[in-house]
Amino acid sequence: MEDNVDDKRYLVGFISFPTVAEAKKVAQALVEERLAACVHVLSGISAIYRWKGKIEEDPQTLLVVKTKRAAWPTLQERVKALHSDEVPELIALPIVEGLPAYLAWMDEVVEGDAQ
Numbered sequence: 001m002e003d004n005v006d007d008k009r010y011l012v013g014f015i016s017f018p019t020v021a022e023a024k025k026v027a028q029a030l031v032e033e034r035l036a037a038c039v040h041v042l043s044g045i046s047a048i049y050r051w052k053g054k055i056e057e058d059p060q061t062l063l064v065v066k067t068k069r070a071a072w073p074t075l076q077e078r079v080k081a082l083h084s085d086e087v088p089e090l091i092a093l094p095i096v097e098g099l100p101a102y103l104a105w106m107d108e109v110v111e112g113d114a115q
Contacts (some may be wrong), residue, residue, distance in 0.1 A: 011094060013090070033078065034108065039063050041063060
């Protein structure tokens with residue numbers, strides 16, 4: 001199967017937050033600043049992870065961010081500036097398939113040229 005997104009210029013990012021309020025604040029900023037086309041806010045989840053030698057479990061809110069690779073460096077900097085965690089979860093995966101009309105819309109609303 002061939003990818004319909006030749007250069008992987010679109011990304012879906014995952015960013016976790018300790019509270020819904022903080023997650024929504026960051027989601028709003030990313031969309032307002034044209035760093036993301038759309039952000040889903042998934043609350044009521046929990047994370048189990050190792051941190052500083054201990055196993056932790058905390059409630060979390062996860063943002064699912066649709067953006068472009070060209071916007072990712074600026075998006076990362078904004079999230080780091082707004083996030084309360086010492087080391088925020090901030091990862092992205094390439095979008096290898098997508099409805100052409102949706103990808104065109106992303107091109108319109110997210111700043112940055114394709115890489």
